[in-house]
Amino acid sequence: MDSLEVPEHLCYHCLLDIPKHSNFSVLIDGISRAMCCPGCSAVAQTIIDSGLHNYYRHRTDNSASQSLDLQSLVPEELALYNSDKVQGSFVNSSADGLKEATLVIEGITCAACIWLLEHHLQKQPGVQSFSVNMSNHRAQISWQPGEIQLSEILTKIYQIGYRGHPYRPDIEEQLLAREQKRAMLRLGVAGVGMMQVLALAIALYAGDFQGIATGTEQWLRWSSFIICTPIILYAALPFFSAAYRDLKTRHLSMDVPVSIAIGGAFVASAWATISQSGEIYFDSVSMFTFFLLFGRYLEMQARHRTGRAGNALQNLLPQAAIKLMQDDQGDSIEQLISAAELEVGDRILVKPGQLIPADATIDSGFSSIDESALTGEYMPQQRSVGEAVVGGTLNVENPIQLTVTHVGSQTQLSAIVRLLERAASEKPKMAKLADKVANYFVACVLLAAIVVSISWYFIDPGKAFWITLSVLVVTCPCALSLATPTALTTATGNLRQRGLLITRGHVLENLAQCTDIVFDKTGTLTQGNLCIEKTIAADPQSALQIAAALEANSEHPIAQAFRFYLQRSADNIAVTLGEGIEGFVQGKLYRIGKPDFSAQLLGKELVYSMPEQDGHWLLLCDESQIIGWFLIGDSLRPDSKFCVDTLKQLGINVHMLTGDSSCSAPLIAAELGIERVCAGASPEKKSQYIQTLQHQGAKVLMIGDGINDLPVLAGTQTSIAMGSASDLAKTHADAVLTSGELAVIAQAVLLAKKTNKVIRQNIGWAFGYNMTALPLAAFGLIPPYAAAIGMSLSSLLVVTNALRLGKNIIDKQRRNP
Incomplete structure (x- = not known):
């Protein structure tokens, strides 16, 4: 028996909740144990197969939790990750023999943590690259398996105080929920405590000016001490834990000075309360803790949003699949299995309306495949025997039998995920510089505080501690840290009211320097919905009604263009895949579809002439004559032309980059005046196109809406998703055009230039204030409370300057370009 009782609703291996509809299990000590996912199932099975039964028999709550001792963990669990x-x-x-994986790193608090992880891991023999994305705490790693094992890499991460584990969407969802719950609880404790301590502090400050009884003053001091204690011991615990970890690894992050300032002020205030001498700063301690936690909570929310988007991308694949098997008599039977159990070579059945569970080729049948979830294009593609289909796409019309060719990490969907993760992990120069500066900045702050403390110890020991606290408060770069985000927040609020939602702080800075803007076609420059642009017929209304009757029961997107004209019914409908539809309307046989297909109904060779206007034309005819022609297209957005013309007037190069390989792409580009066009582009080709521009020195803005745009949106310096885009595209873009008005993009470029000017003003003031106040505090001319007031006033000035960006700058710029 094991010493840990595991409830039935928890995974027997990792002790996390088991998702609904999960049916994974492993036989352990003769008992079937439930698992939450294929990963845990595989690890548990490997543990049993390796003869490590004692792992489950003797584990305890601590050993089963995420705080396992490193020495006991390495041989029994981390080593299992070496198993193929x-x-x-x-x-x-990869083709060159390297292995690549995505890991989730727990314990990261700031840019300095990223710097430490990357430098520590990249020095290990056999590790080719290791890059951590600050926004979602995921690491992209590639290594040479002949020189280092994955378990050794995970051990190296543990040894410097962090925890790494393979990225699995289902497990990460539960980890994100737990992290958010803990953060909310800490924030609540700090917030409630801060309000109470501030109320008591107001009474103490009033007593300093008007007088206060000694007993009342001591009661207020002790009350503040008691209320502030849980803030320190619980709410501020992450700061102290991270600082302790960093000091053990001889590494400095912002948690070290933050912990010194908060802890030092609390200890000094506690001593002043107990000894009934000196000043107390419980109000400052509680405020510092609350606002620091609030800032990290906002950062965590943004990180979770990005993480959940990546999980949703993985979840495009269905959970179940219909596997075709043979019984004892050799007859084919259908068996519903988990999609995770599919292997290369398995034969499966996919019915109309079902998602394809893995990359495969068609063995039997033909159908239209809706690939819009991956390509962003609205037209389903016809697929028949011998052709390949992609996992995560939708079978539209007919049942098809497939043979699986790729599963797991080898599927095309996984390749898109890897492109996305790789693009997100590639850091601009400013981000790399910030990682380096973070380390040295903390060291300089601590060095300055130490020098001041030692100097005043010899000058006046009684003042040394309080002057050192003043220095720590002054060097806290509050105004400097507010200089950029406050201006960006105000400007983004202005743009949000006009329909452009900015989700990344670097957008406005990059927009001001933008030299090239790349548009996707479908759903970006166009509406993204098929419509009937033109009808040529003797009786257009009757022709539209007949066509609508024929298309009424079709799920093809073209059929949706006729739905507004449905007034009649059709019988004996027959669909010819990729060609068209025929049927009887009021007892008369009609055909609609490609011209060659429809003309065959006439029963004789007919020489017909296509309409002069280029485009996608459908022909409707009966057995004796041509009834009408329909031009099907995707209409342009009303302001597409205005947007392109305005951007060109600003000196910006405009490009069109689309996966559509039809003749409509060059036609739309010509209509809009776009000279740089790349049509029929795959996700990889799109990424290469953008990378080529950026390598040539261009500052690129990408605007798209499809999942196929995700890697290029993530890899572009700045990206915008349309409001009608998929949730995944919106999440991975730097901004979302919620209004759908492309003219707002040109307006945003104008506001971005003004924002950069305000940011430079704010940084200049904040830096000047710190350089002036630091020597004054070091000479004992600024007490701690004055340092806090000065820091607040400096921050207020920065905020006031930034608020100017909330005025109607855009309208003024439009009137006076």
Whole structure:
């Protein structure tokens, strides 16, 4: 028996909640134990197969939790990640023999943590690259398996105080929920405590000016001490834990000076309360803790939003699949299995309306495949025997039998995920510089405080501690840290009211320097919905009604263009895949579809002439004559032309980059005056196109809406998703055009230039204030409370200057370009 009782609703291996409809299990000590996912199932099975039964028999609450002792963990669990069976679900092997994986790193608090992790891991023999994305705490790693094992890499991460584990969407969802719950609780404790301590502090400050009884003053001091204690011991615990971890690894992050300032002020205030001498700063301690936690909570929310988007991308694949098997008599039977159990070579059945569970080729049948979830294009593609289909796409019309060709990390969907993760992990120069500066800045702050403390210890020991606190408060770069985000927040609020939602702080800075803007076509420059642009017929209304009757029961997007004209019914409908539809309307046989297909109904060779206007034309005819022609297209957005013309007037190069390979792409580009066009582009080709521009020195803005745009949106210096885009595209873009008005983009460029000017003013003031106040505090001319007031006034000036961006700058710029 094991010493840990595991409830039935928890995974027997990782002790996290088991998702609904999960049916994974492993036989352990003769008992079937429930697992939450294929990863845990594979790890548990490997543990049993390796003869490590004692792992489950003797584990305790602590050993089963995420705080396992490193020495006991390495041989029994981390070593299991070296198994090919375990690695199959998250490790990809490249052509040059390297292995690649995505890890989630727990314990990261600031840019200095990123710097430490990357430098420590990149020095290990066999590790080719290791890059951490600050926004979602995921690491992209590639290594040479002949020189280092994955378990050794995970051990190196543990040794410097962090925890790494393979990225699995289902497990990460539960971890994100737990992290958010803990953060909310800490923030609530700090917030409630801060309000109470501030109320008591107001009474103490009033007593300093008007007088206060000694007993009342001591009661207020002790009350503040008691209320502030849980703030320190619980709410501020992450700061102290991170600082302790950093000091053990001889590494400095912002948690070190923050912990010194908060802890030092609390200890000094506690001593002043107990000894009934000196000043107390419980109000400052509670405020510092609350606002620091609030800032990190906002950062965590943004990180969770990005993480959940990546999880949703993985969840495009269905949970179940219909596997075709043979019974004892050799007859084919259908068996519903988990999609995670599919292997290369399995034969599966996909019915109309079902998602394809893995990359495969068609063995039997033909159908239209809706690939819009991956390509962003609205037209389903016809697929027949021998052709390949992609996992995550939708079978539209007919049942098809497939043979699986790729599963797990080898599917095309996984390749898109890797492109996305790789693009997100590539850091601009400013981000790399910030990682380096973070380390040295903290060291300079601590060095200055130490020098001041030692100097005043010899000058006047009684003042040394309080003057050192003043220095720590003054060097806290509040105004400097507010200089950029406050201006960006005000400007983004202005743009949000006009329909452009900015989700990344670097957008406005990059927009001001933008030299090239790249548009996707479908859903960006166009409306993204098929419509009937033109009808040529003797009786247009009757022709539209007949066509609508024929298309009424079709799920093809073209059929949706006729839905407004449906007034009649059709019988004996027959669909010819990729060609068109025929049927009887009021007893008369009609055909609609490609011209060659429809003309065959006439029963004789007919020489017909296509309409002069280029485009996608459908022909409707009966058995004796042509009834009408329909031009099907995707209409332009009303302000597309205005937007392109305005951007060109600003000296910006405009490009069109689309996956559509039809003749409509060059036609739309010509209509809008776009000279740079790349049509029929795959996600990889789109990324290469953008990278080429950026390597040539261009500052690129990408605007798109499809999931196929995700890698290029993430890899572009700045990206905007349309309001009608998929949730995934919106989440991975730097901004979302919620109004759908492309003219707002040109307006945003104008506001961005003004924002950069305000940011430079704010940084200049904040830096000047710190350089002036630091020596004054070091000479004892600024007490701690004055340092706090000065810091607040400096921050207020920065905020006031930034608020000017909330005025109607855009309208003024439009009137006076």
